[in-house]
Amino acid sequence: MTFVLVVDDDPAILRTLSINLRARDYDVETAADGRSALQIVDERMPDVVLLDLGLPDIDGISVLKRLRAFTSVPVIVVSARSDPDDKVEALDLGADDFITKPFSIEELLARVRVTTRRSSVAEPALVVTVDDLRLDITESRAVRAGEEIHLTPIEWKIVETLARRRGRLVRQSELLHAVWGPGYERQTNYLRVHLASIRRKIEHDPSAPRIFVTEPGIGYRLLPEDS
Amino acid sequence: MTFVLVVDDDPAILRTLSINLRARDYDVETAADGRSALQIVDERMPDVVLLDLGLPDIDGISVLKRLRAFTSVPVIVVSARSDPDDKVEALDLGADDFITKPFSIEELLARVRVTTRRSSVAEPALVVTVDDLRLDITESRAVRAGEEIHLTPIEWKIVETLARRRGRLVRQSELLHAVWGPGYERQTNYLRVHLASIRRKIEHDPSAPRIFVTEPGIGYRLLPEDS
DNA sequence: AAGCGGCGTCAAGAACGCGTCAACACGGCT
DNA sequence: AGCCGTGTTGACGCGTTCTTGACGCCGCTT
Structure with missing residues (x-):
């Protein structure tokens, strides 16, 4: 799943963006200031960062600089300032992109798609190994x-659902729901x-x-890892 | 030298952009309609295309589609329409980007720099060889x-999408999305x-x-490399 | 000990997905 | 206008996969 970090000091914006992104199946985390944004990037590299320029602690531009010092994660700047000079500086x-508030949520989502399309987000491989058997989910x-x-499609779905909670018990109703739907x-x-x-x-x-x-x-x- | 193709039906804009880009040492060519734009791309692949949506012959959106059928050259859409739906569609x-008229020339130049900066981290030539067969993507x-x-344009898109993840499985929905769009x-x-x-x-x-x-x-x- | 519920097995028919073909639509080119 | 290449759409056969119901076994409960 694509992981998006949203950085903004306005709780209302954080909420709106989170809801919209989650509705599109993105994995979202939020930060209200530059310090915690940098920390999150450090801990768990996002696939895209939406960065507001007006932050309470560190200036957004400085956050961008520090980000670029150690990563090339795609950054879309979201700012209320529409001055061309600000845009030029940030770019x-x-x-990677600059969008001014107020913006259409659809446009923002499209721009997020553009940046993720480019880096063609590779899913972390989910692999189960038991003895000489290897299941690449x-x-x-x-x-x-x-x-x-x-394995057939339904068989894969079952294996996948069990593998995602490897070692843990999955109830029949959960399995059925995950594979066949409600x-x-x-x-x-x-x-x-x-x-x-x-x-x-197998x-x-x-x-x-x-x-x-x-x-x-x-x-x-599913048999737990013997680690 | 970076080669920029500017497509717009307004001679004044063509002139302004040409002058500004040439002053920054870009190699510029212009086209006033979709047909000649496609021809120029065919003859001499640009590093960036600045594409206006309102063209006299072919619709700008159609030009974009046809461009994407056989190339992945960076395209920045430059349009007078500011409707979010237009932006979403084009993106x-x-x-790769969308900027609405009127725009600051500095901002446009900055966005051009972003896209060229990105493609200068160029991808390796993508070539698939199997036995006596050679696919140069x-x-x-x-x-x-x-x-x-x-191969026809659609066939190439399919082959390209599979080749980019050679050996790995590409789901039907991903393939359809990559080739035909959302x-x-x-x-x-x-x-x-x-x-x-x-x-x-083949x-x-x-x-x-x-x-x-x-x-x-x-x-x-697509059959994995037998390395 | 008998009854019961849950599980695994099996087989048959239904439903589905894939490959193939043919007809049609559309745009470009001559 | 007519032709050609390309893409879209619908239909069909075939093999695979899924569903469904029947049956026997086992362990637990009564």
């Missing part, structure tokens, strides 16, 4: 001892059938599953 | 055993038809594809 200091690829194993929370027979085919393809002994474990009456669990 | 169709050339193979994520039949023609031209045995592999229900994948 020449390394900002993001790639939808399963390999055991060099041998390619084919309204299927009681069709536990679907799970029985599909878990069976997954095990037939487990060494499908009748004594070690990787995809059943918690009777509750749900399923 | 989603592949424009950036050049849009396909050759097998000295024999030139012709709103086409469900038209999987497009993919079926066009993948068929690509294979007919695969040794189109009925048993080795290079463009289908992952049923999920997407497509």
Whole structure:
């Protein structure tokens, strides 16, 4: 998921942007001043930064400078100042775009899409390994001892849902909801059938599953990492 | 020297921009309509295109679309229309920036610097080779055993998108979004038809594809490098 | 010990996705 | 105007995948 950091001292703007971005499935974090913005970037590199120039502690321009000192993360400056000189300064200091308030939320979202399109955000690979088995979730690829194993779309969805909470128990209703959507929370027979085919393809002994474990009456669990 | 193509139907604007850009040591060429703009791009790929939306012959949006069909040259749209919807449309169709008239010449120059700065961190030439086949993505050339193979614009876009993630799986919705833009994520039949023609031209045995592999229900994948 | 619920297995039919083809629309070019 | 290349759309066959229902087993409860 694309991670966006929004920096603005106005809580109303933070709220509006967060809501709109989250509605588009972005992962959003907010900062109300320059110091915490820099800290967040340091801890958890965003895919895009929306940066207001008027901040309470450090000047927005300085934040941009410091950002550029150690990263090339895309920055879109969002500012109330419409003076061309401000724009030129920010752009020449390394900002990727500049949009003046008030702005249309649609335009902002489009500009965010442009910058992320450019860096073509690579999802962190989600990979599960057990013995000689390798499940690459993001790639939808399963390999055991060099041998390619084919899983169907529904099987991948189930494996993915379990892998995202590896080691933890996933209730039947959650699994059903995640794979088939709302309204299927009681069709536990679907799970029985599909878990069976997954095990037939993946487990060494499908009748004594070690990787995809059943918690009777509750749900399923993917074998935790043996770290 | 950086080569800029300025497209506008207003001679006064062409003149102003030319003068200002040349004063900054840019190599400038101008076009007063879409047709000649496309021709210039075809003959002598610019480093940046400044594109007005109101053109006498072809609509500026159409020019952008056709440009994007065979190149990824940076495009800054320069328009009198300030309607957010116009901006969103242009940006989603592949424009890199959008600036509304009247604008400060300094701001425009700064935005030109941003886009050239970005592309100067140039991408490596993207070439795919399989056996005696050679796909030169950036050049849009396909050759097998000295024999030139012709691919259409859409076919190139598909090949390019797959080549950029060579070996990795590209989901149908991603592919559709990359080639046709937002709103086409469900038209999987497009993919079926066009993948068929690509294979007919490229695969040794189109009925048993080795290079463009289908992952049923999920997407497509370009044969990884056998390194 | 019997009953019950939950689980895994199996098989058959339905539904779906893919590849293919053909017809049509559209724009450019001669 | 007519032709050509390209893209879009709908239809069809085929193989795969999903759904559905039946059945037996096991462990727990009564």
